[in-house]
Amino acid sequence: MSPPLAGPLLRAVAVACLLAGAVGVAAAHPIVLVEDRSLEVASGKAVEIPLVFHDVGRTSLTVTGADGFELAATVLDSDRDGSVAVRFDTAAAGEGDASAALSAEGGAVRNATIAGSSGDGLGFGEYRVTVQPPNGGRDAGTIRVTPGERTATPDATGLADSTGAPSPTATEPPGASGDREGRSLPWPPSLLLALFGPAVPVVALVGASRLEAG
Numbered sequence: 001m002s003p004p005l006a007g008p009l010l011r012a013v014a015v016a017c018l019l020a021g022a023v024g025v026a027a028a029h030p031i032v033l034v035e036d037r038s039l040e041v042a043s044g045k046a047v048e049i050p051l052v053f054h055d056v057g058r059t060s061l062t063v064t065g066a067d068g069f070e071l072a073a074t075v076l077d078s079d080r081d082g083s084v085a086v087r088f089d090t091a092a093a094g095e096g097d098a099s100a101a102l103s104a105e106g107g108a109v110r111n112a113t114i115a116g117s118s119g120d121g122l123g124f125g126e127y128r129v130t131v132q133p134p135n136g137g138r139d140a141g142t143i144r145v146t147p148g149e150r151t152a153t154p155d156a157t158g159l160a161d162s163t164g165a166p167s168p169t170a171t172e173p174p175g176a177s178g179d180r181e182g183r184s185l186p187w188p189p190s191l192l193l194a195l196f197g198p199a200v201p202v203v204a205l206v207g208a209s210r211l212e213a214g
Contacts, residue, residue, distance in 0.1 A: 030056030030136035034129055035083075037141035041090055042148040043122060048105075049086040049129055049141070053077040059133040061102075063088065063143065067123050068116035071101055075131075076108045090145055094122035 031054040041047035051059070057080060063071040071093055077084050084107035092100035096117035102109045124145050132138045 030054070030133040031139075032056060032059040032131045032133045032136065033139045034131060034141035039129075039141065039143045041088075041143060041145055043094075043124060043145050044091045044148050046087055046089040046091075047143060049088055049143070051075065051084045051086060051131060053082050053084065053133075056133040056136060059131045059136075061086065062130045063093075063127050064130070065116075065123065065127045066125060069093075069122070069127070070115045071098065071112070072115075073098075073102050073112035074110040075102075075104055076110065078104075078107045081106060088143065090122045093117065095119055 033052045033054075035050035035052050039047050039049065049061075051061075053059070057077045059075050061073050061075045063069075071088075075084055075086055085105040086107075086109070087103045087105065089101050089103075093114065094117065096114050096119050098112040098114040101114065102112050122145055124147055127143045127145065128140060129143055130138055130140045
């Protein structure tokens with residue numbers, strides 16, 4: 001017959017063994033986390049997605065939007081330091097250029113593909129970022145794409161109004177150039193000066209003599 005405390009002691013040891021095993025399994029479980037779960041970027045700019053790797057060196061990464069846009073790739077923790085900063089270029093993504101849409105500092109990007117891109121730029125709104133390593137759980141965050149700042153567009157004179165529209169330039173009314181051509185002198189000014197230039201002093205002298213006589 002077992003002592004009275006043998007039963008509870010055996011149960012406590014069994015529970016402790018189960019907990020220790022569970023902790024060991026969790027410690028060895030591959031995990032990739034999106035370190036910043038709420039990012040924001042202006043359309044046409046780039047944003048970094050920080051990832052943390054634990055007991056794994058690769059993960060799938062997808063960026064999806066409500067308009068059907070989907071960017072998928074594999075991200076590698078090449079230097080095995082447990083962190084990779086993935087650079088997401090919204091301009092390249094909007095143009096459908098998968099190879100330029102993603103790059104990684106401290107890692108590498110492989111097999112990038114884009115679907116649902118219109119080629120006219122990435123639409124404004126919220127995009128979901130999801131990572132999932134092999135045999136591991138998912139983690140997710142969001143990227144909000146906002147309108148970029150509006151800049152003034154200079155016209156030919158280098159000026160622009162406050163709305164960004166080119167300032168109006170002076171234009172000639174229809175037929176203005178033709179009017180100037182119609183009023184042009186029949187002879188070149190140099191010919192007129194040669195013909196009538198010598199008479200100018202004579203006219204001046206005659207006028208002066210008349211003034212004295214008066």
